[in-house]
Amino acid sequence: MLxxxxxxxxxxxxxxxxxxxxxxxxxxxxxxxxxxxxxxxxALSRGKNNVTVGGRVMSxxxxxxxxxxxxxxxxxxxxxxxxxxGTNHFSFWKENLDIGDFIEIRGKLFKTKRGQKSISADSxxxxxxxxxxxxxxxxxxxxxxxxxxxxxxxxxxxxDTKAVIEKRSEVIMRIRKFLWENGFMEVETPVLQPxxxxxxxxxxxxxxxxxxxxxxxxxxxxxxxxxxLVGGFxxxxxxxxxxxxxxxxxxxxxxxxxxxxYWAYQDARGLxxxxxxxxxxxxxxxxxxxxxxxAIEKYGGRKVDITKVKSSKLDELFKKTVRPxxxxxTIVYDIPKSLSPLSKSKEDNPFITDRFQLIIDGMEIVNGFxxxxxxxxxxxxxxxxEKLYRAGDEEASRLDEDFLEAIEYGMPPxxxxxxxxxxxxxxxxxxxxxxxxxxxxxxxxxxxxxxxPAKK
Numbered sequence: 001m002l003x004x005x006x007x008x009x010x011x012x013x014x015x016x017x018x019x020x021x022x023x024x025x026x027x028x029x030x031x032x033x034x035x036x037x038x039x040x041x042x043a044l045s046r047g048k049n050n051v052t053v054g055g056r057v058m059s060x061x062x063x064x065x066x067x068x069x070x071x072x073x074x075x076x077x078x079x080x081x082x083x084x085x086g087t088n089h090f091s092f093w094k095e096n097l098d099i100g101d102f103i104e105i106r107g108k109l110f111k112t113k114r115g116q117k118s119i120s121a122d123s124x125x126x127x128x129x130x131x132x133x134x135x136x137x138x139x140x141x142x143x144x145x146x147x148x149x150x151x152x153x154x155x156x157x158x159x160d161t162k163a164v165i166e167k168r169s170e171v172i173m174r175i176r177k178f179l180w181e182n183g184f185m186e187v188e189t190p191v192l193q194p195x196x197x198x199x200x201x202x203x204x205x206x207x208x209x210x211x212x213x214x215x216x217x218x219x220x221x222x223x224x225x226x227x228x229l230v231g232g233f234x235x236x237x238x239x240x241x242x243x244x245x246x247x248x249x250x251x252x253x254x255x256x257x258x259x260x261x262y263w264a265y266q267d268a269r270g271l272x273x274x275x276x277x278x279x280x281x282x283x284x285x286x287x288x289x290x291x292x293x294x295a296i297e298k299y300g301g302r303k304v305d306i307t308k309v310k311s312s313k314l315d316e317l318f319k320k321t322v323r324p325x326x327x328x329x330t331i332v333y334d335i336p337k338s339l340s341p342l343s344k345s346k347e348d349n350p351f352i353t354d355r356f357q358l359i360i361d362g363m364e365i366v367n368g369f370x371x372x373x374x375x376x377x378x379x380x381x382x383x384x385x386e387k388l389y390r391a392g393d394e395e396a397s398r399l400d401e402d403f404l405e406a407i408e409y410g411m412p413p414x415x416x417x418x419x420x421x422x423x424x425x426x427x428x429x430x431x432x433x434x435x436x437x438x439x440x441x442x443x444x445x446x447x448x449x450x451x452x453p454a455k456k
Contacts, residue, residue: 271416
């Protein structure tokens with residue numbers, strides 16, 4: 001069935017070419033967006049000049065000597081009225097147009113008898129012939145993977161998907177603007193790193209042929225950003241992709257967008273106050289606070305001796321029994337040292353670090369702490385993590401001699417924070433999975449069997 005529809009469209013493509021018309025011209029003559037045409041409709045419809053719009057044909061209604069087309073250009077939709085007695089080559093276009101084609105319409109704006117804003121087509125031109133038929137609609141869970149796999153269709157078939165993508169752009173733009181206005185400098189650090197560091201995660205590995213060395217896709221930009229503190233920059237941030245070789249679920253995607261921010265002469269408590277200001281436009285309600293151990297006692301139903309329990313078991317307990325119950329914005333603070341190889345210990349308890357997380361709807365949105373700048377303590381923790389890695393823990397942090405050497409020159413007291421942009425956008429847009437807010441989420445490969453048709 002699909003092949004028959006494609007063949008029919010290829011036949012029409014041939015007809016357009018045989019008529020001496022280019023179905024894929026270099027330049028469009030469009031002189032206004034559809035949204036601008038609708039916004040300025042009164043003035044434009046009273047004028048003597050024609051307008052030229054362009055966009056994708058979303059629907060077609062044939063009434064003999066009149067054809068009605070809904071055309072969408074990404075900014076808005078307008079009804080196009082083509083008439084046998086008023087549109088150049090009416091019969092030709094009626095025979096060769098399909099839903100999904102990009103066309104250009106030149107004509108006058110007017111209102112129909114029912115008051116609908118429309119454009120009367122004096123002439124039409126093909127801008128891009130669609131070879132594959134556009135699905136009439138998406139429906140139900142059985143199409144969920146197909147929606148994600150063919151996101152480019154979902155964008156213009158589902159207004160909600162387009163709105164979420166626009167919200168994502170808004171979130172990044174507003175955060176970036178706020179940070180710049182508060183004295184932070186945006187930087188870029190390496191994505192290919194000789195040693196993966198800055199988080200507890202299994203990395204992706206690749207090989208650089210010219211250097212003959214393995215490199216890792218970064219699991220975090222943290223260590224490089226802290227070198228900037230050593231170098232004399234007091235307020236720095238980076239928004240970029242990070243990569244972790246982990247499972248895929250509602251909270252995780254192998255590549256995701258992270259904001260990391262570092263602020264010299266600041267501590268975790270001051271950072272909590274600042275993060276609230278950063279996220280105020282996107283996260284409503286009152287932020288509650290609870291310590292990590294009290295959260296386990298309250299929601300996990302058990303007492304914990306942090307001096308004895310293994311870090312992996314403690315982290316697993318928290319993620320499985322506590323985090324799913326934290327729905328409203330909740331700051332979890334005083335996180336155990338065994339789970340925090342890069343954060344500074346509390347002065348009154350060496351087993352606890354000056355670290356916090358913001359959890360909303362069961363997802364960790366923010367992770368921040370007072371940065372460890374004691375090179376002796378940092379080396380001891382990295383050596384312990386390296387032992388875990390060599391014992392088989394692929395998510396353990398690695399010992400990074402270059403970073404240790406950097407902070408041995410002296411790093412000022414500082415606080416740093418990571419904000420998961422995908423999870424934040426999910427909260428802001430009311431989505432339950434980050435798959436819905438990542439424009440092109442990672443999916444299992446699907447073998448393609450059909451080749452692109454050859455030119456006629």
